[in-house]
Amino acid sequence: MELGEALRTTGSCRSFTETPVGDEDVAAILDDSRFAPSGGNRQPWRVVVVKDPTIRRTLAELMTDVWQEYLGEGEEPGRAPFAFGRSAGQGRRVAAPNPVLDRIESVPVVLVVAADLNRIALMDADVGRPPMTGGASVYPFCWSILLAARARGLGGVLTTFLSRAEPSAASVLGLPHGHALVATIFLGHPVHLNTKLKRDAVASFATVDRFDGQPFT
Secondary structure (H helix, E strand, O other): OOHHHHHHHOOEOOOEOOOOOOHHHHHHHHHHHOOOOOHHHOOOEEEEEOOOHHHHHHHHHHHHHHHHHHHHHOOEOOEOOOOOOOOOOOOOOOOOOOOOOOOHHHOOEEEEEEEEHHHOOOOOOOOOOOOOHHHHHOHHHHHHHHHHHHHOOOEEEEEOHHHHOHHHHHHHHOOOOOEEEEEEEEEEOEOOOOOOOOOOOHHHOOEOOOOOOOEOO
16 A cells, blocks of 8 residues: 555544454564654564453453543543543543444454553653653554554554553553553454545644744645
8 A cells, every 4th residue: 555545544443344363464563563663763662462352351341431431521622531731520421332342352453552661761751741752652653553454454443541541451461560551452354444534734733933833834
């Protein structure tokens, strides 16, 4: 697949057929993805290929609790639930179907990605807000997984729900000390893959010289 097409058509896919994805395909996807950039080329990622249905169900239950809390938070215009500077809700939960979590046992591929925090430089650790820059050393790898899957005719979706449940999930997954859960990625043959994606135009987010400068067109 041509790179431009892949970049413009890799949407989130949450419904998969029953067609299995072989271990050789998963290994090939990870083999391509390992060339993702990372700070100092330290490659801080660790990946668990979760096959055990009992472990999958436990993870789904942890993420479902976060999913329902996320929905209970609501969403203000321009601000996401759990956004910086916003206190969590008062324990409100909203029950709603989640096609991936509800049927996690049948999802062809479940990957849990962790990051070795000793290999990540937090350039913004001391600027007075929650640090963000560490993700630059691991999320390009996660995105490469989705692109590598797309190139093989697969669909997928990345969620960070499990990170909120890390204290409970750590023992289930044998998370090493000094590591953080950064993503859960689901892959499979899509029931339907939306390739006509809607995104904001460049001029809506790019400006010249300053963030309050003229739109870049």
